[in-house]
Structures are given as C-alpha cells and as structure tokens.
Amino acid sequence: MTDTLRAGANSAFIAALIELRVSAGQPSYSQMQRLSRVPGTPKELPGSTVSDILNGKRERLPDWGLVVSFVMVCRRYAELTGLPTDALGTVEQWQARWRAARNEQPRPHATGSYDLYQTPAEEAERRTTRTVARLVRLAGDGDAESAYRLAIIHLLTDDAAQARYWVHAAIQQRHPDAEAFSRDPSPIEFAANLSFAYGQAYEQEGPAKLDIARFYYRLAADRGHPHAAERLRILRAVPFSKPLPAPVTTEHRPGAS
Numbered sequence: 001m002t003d004t005l006r007a008g009a010n011s012a013f014i015a016a017l018i019e020l021r022v023s024a025g026q027p028s029y030s031q032m033q034r035l036s037r038v039p040g041t042p043k044e045l046p047g048s049t050v051s052d053i054l055n056g057k058r059e060r061l062p063d064w065g066l067v068v069s070f071v072m073v074c075r076r077y078a079e080l081t082g083l084p085t086d087a088l089g090t091v092e093q094w095q096a097r098w099r100a101a102r103n104e105q106p107r108p109h110a111t112g113s114y115d116l117y118q119t120p121a122e123e124a125e126r127r128t129t130r131t132v133a134r135l136v137r138l139a140g141d142g143d144a145e146s147a148y149r150l151a152i153i154h155l156l157t158d159d160a161a162q163a164r165y166w167v168h169a170a171i172q173q174r175h176p177d178a179e180a181f182s183r184d185p186s187p188i189e190f191a192a193n194l195s196f197a198y199g200q201a202y203e204q205e206g207p208a209k210l211d212i213a214r215f216y217y218r219l220a221a222d223r224g225h226p227h228a229a230e231r232l233r234i235l236r237a238v239p240f241s242k243p244l245p246a247p248v249t250t251e252h253r254p255g256a257s
Helices: 003-023 029-035 047-054 064-080 091-102 121-140 144-156 160-172 178-183 187-203 207-221 226-237
Strands: none
Touching (some): 003 047, 003 064, 003 091, 003 160, 029 047, 064 091, 121 144, 144 160, 144 187, 144 207, 160 178, 178 187, 187 226, 207 226
C-alpha cells in the first residue's frame, strides 16, 4: 500500500480522535494529563504529546497505549461532567479502529462514502476527512451550524449515538432548525433532503468544492434521494474542467460554510 494511502488511514484515525475529544466535552490538555494519572490508565498523556498527535505533527500512528489512555480519559471526563458515554465508543471498538489503521487498511469512515470520478481515491479520502475534521473543530468552538451538519452526517451514516449527541449540541448552541429536526417524524428523509441541498450549495461554488458536493450528494443518494443520484451521474460524466449543467432546484437552500 502506498505512503499516500497509509497517510490517509492515519489522518482518518486522528480525525476520529479529535471528534472523540469534542464529544467527551473537549477536556483541556492539562485536564487530560491529570485524568491519565488515575490508577489503571496504561500511559500518562502529556499535554504536548496530545497536542502533537491531534495537530498532525506526528506522522506515525500513536501506539495503542496512548490511544487506549486517550479513550479512557475521554470517557472518564464525560462521566465526571455528566455527559452520556454511549456515543464515545468502547475500548474494544477503538482497538478495532486502531488495528485497521495500523494494518494500513483504510476502513469506511464514519462520515460516509465518496465517489472517485476523476479524483484519485486517496485524495478524495483526504478531502472528506478534512471536511469532517473541520466541522468537528468548529462545532467544538461553539459553531451551531457545524454541529447541525455533523448530526445530519452521522444520521445518514447510521451512527445514531453521534447524531443524537450533535443534534443536542446544535440545540444547546441555538441552531434555529435543530429542535425541529430532533422531533421530525421522518428524520432520514429530512436529513437526505438537507444533504442534497448542501451538495447543491457547494457545487455552485465551483470546481474547487466539487469533492465536498459529491460527499453530500452521496450521503443523500445512499438514502434514495433521486435528484442526488442524478447529480452524481452528471458529475461522473463531466470532467472538472468543463462547465456543469445547472443543479436541480430545491426548497432547502442552506449556505455552504
């Protein structure tokens, strides 16, 4: 497997660790170091080490001792602050993720699939991972729209626990549509329509945003959205350098962030 694919697997795993920390309530590095000193934790987590890992300053995948300590600390912090832990994943689940990344077998990312088209698979994976990691960072900083989009993404990729977490975060951050979304009788259909609209908004921004448009179109198409499937077929047939046919209009018109 190429170094590019290996880097893609590692970056996807690091993005998942970033999301884990945010979902646990975003403990500070000093808090994580203090909680890692509790008996039974395999390794202490120095703040500089955690920072280097999450900020991509280390090329290699962190060893399992650091990962399991990171997971245990995040779960511990969530419990101390009264947050639910069901969305955080178990140690066993994280070990499976770590082994998949270590074996250089990029697992399907929790954010959904992508279409290759004229973009190499590893590049599409990197762009998808960066998109979701950016949403996680913004949501962790209190951005309601990013939290709302993460709820949509996780719902459409069958991660109900994470979807509940992020829609709750969006409600807490006063997103105007989050409360209605949480009570919608057909949430999958609602999310697919919204994902299609996100794809349209990104497509209209031009060629530089087409990978993100495809990402959202694929999420909607996988849930049976007919216009999303048609849009993917059109994008598959038209090279990036050529003008694209106008997107289908829809009632949902969110602005791309």
